[in-house]
Amino acid sequence: MAIKPLALQRGDTVGIVTLGSPLAPATIDARIAYLQSLGLNVVVGRHIYDENGFLAGTARERAEDLMSMFADPNVRLILPSRGGVGVEGILPYLDFGFIRRHPKIVSGYSDITVLLNALTQLSGIVTLHSLMLIDFRPDTPPYNFAQFFTATSLEAVPRALDNPPGIPLVPKVPGNVSGPIVGGNLTSLTGTLGTPYEIDTRGKILLLEEVHEPVNTVFRYLEQLRLAGKFRDCRGIVMGECTGCQDAYGKSYEDVINEFVVPLGKPLVTGLASGHGMYKAAVPIGAFVNLNADEGTLTWLEPAVAYI
Structure with missing residues (x-):
């Protein structure tokens, strides 16, 4: 049984941490001000503004900031400032048993993906593939905020995970799992492959999305996952957007899906808007969902959060 963090309410406290690459202090401050305008209180990690090239402080320092948020009884939501690189470096310094006993909502995407799945696998808590601090700004599409605040509230389930209007999920390989x-x-x-934090896809629905990679590199990574047994072990596949990805050698992202992913034979839908694109559907990592690849639907079967 997955562990659910408590639902988010107006007036709750958000803990802001920088876990991978740095974000400009002025940007951090502007995003925090926007969060506060939504009626949320904010506390920040000691190393939130640190910069060391493409990393924000040492891995141990970034991990200490994260653990401090799990230890703070007032913090209800932990929001990384951004992703970037380096998040996997903090994992050896995390106390997954303590986190299991003190679950909080953790939201993010990009390199935060590594943390979301590690927390789910090693602490048993449901996490959220959704917004980061950098997304809290006036020009963020209302769809994104609606997704985020619905997912962190006690919205009744089951309910369909809806793409933005006009962007349907596309059924590719039939099946209902x-x-x-x-x-x-x-x-x-x-x-994560070959590490203690390697993603476990056994009996799972596998979501994948990418950004700014040529499609031959996308193919390479998909091949690595295939050779590692990740497609063999999963029950179904949801392919998200490849935001800003470039065609290569006359092949497109759609070609790679049709020529590589479809022949895997697992129930498959494509086109989920979650992650790096303009629109960001909130996906509860570790929660049970239904993938109906006959009709092109993805339905939450349980909430991502718990009652108070």
Whole structure:
């Protein structure tokens, strides 16, 4: 049974941490101000503004900031400032048993994918493939905020995970399967292979999305997952967008899906808007969902959060 963090309410406290690459202090401050305008209180990690090239402080320092948020009884939501690179480096310094006893909502995407799946696998808590601090700004599409605040509230389930209007999920390989959903950014997940934090897809629905990679690189990562047994072990596949990805050698992202993913024979839908694109559907990592690839639907079967 997955562990659910408590639902988010107006007036609750959000803990802001930088777990991978740095974000400009002025941007952090502007996003925090926007969060506060929504009626949320904010506390920040000691190393939130640290910069060391493409990393924000040492791995141990970033991990200490995260653990401090799990230890703070007032914090209800932990929101990374951004992803970038380096998140997997904090994992050896986390106390997964303590986290299991003090679950909080953790939301993010990009390299935060590594953390979301590690928390689900090693602490048993449901996490959220959804917004980060960088997304809290006035020009963020209302759809994204609606998704986020619905997922972190006690919205009744089951309910369909709806793409934005005019962007349907596309059925590719028929089948109707249920199971916990895992996954996120393809590059980040591939980087976990061969580590103690390798993604476990056994009996799961696997979500994949990517950003700014040529499609031959996307193919390479998909092949690595296949050779590692991740497609063999999963029950179904949800392919998200490949945001800003470039065609290569006359092949497109759609070609790679049709020529590589479809022949895997697992129930498959494509086109989920979650992750790096303009629109960000909220996906509860570790929660049970139903993938109906006959009709092109993805339905939450349980909430991502718990009653107070």
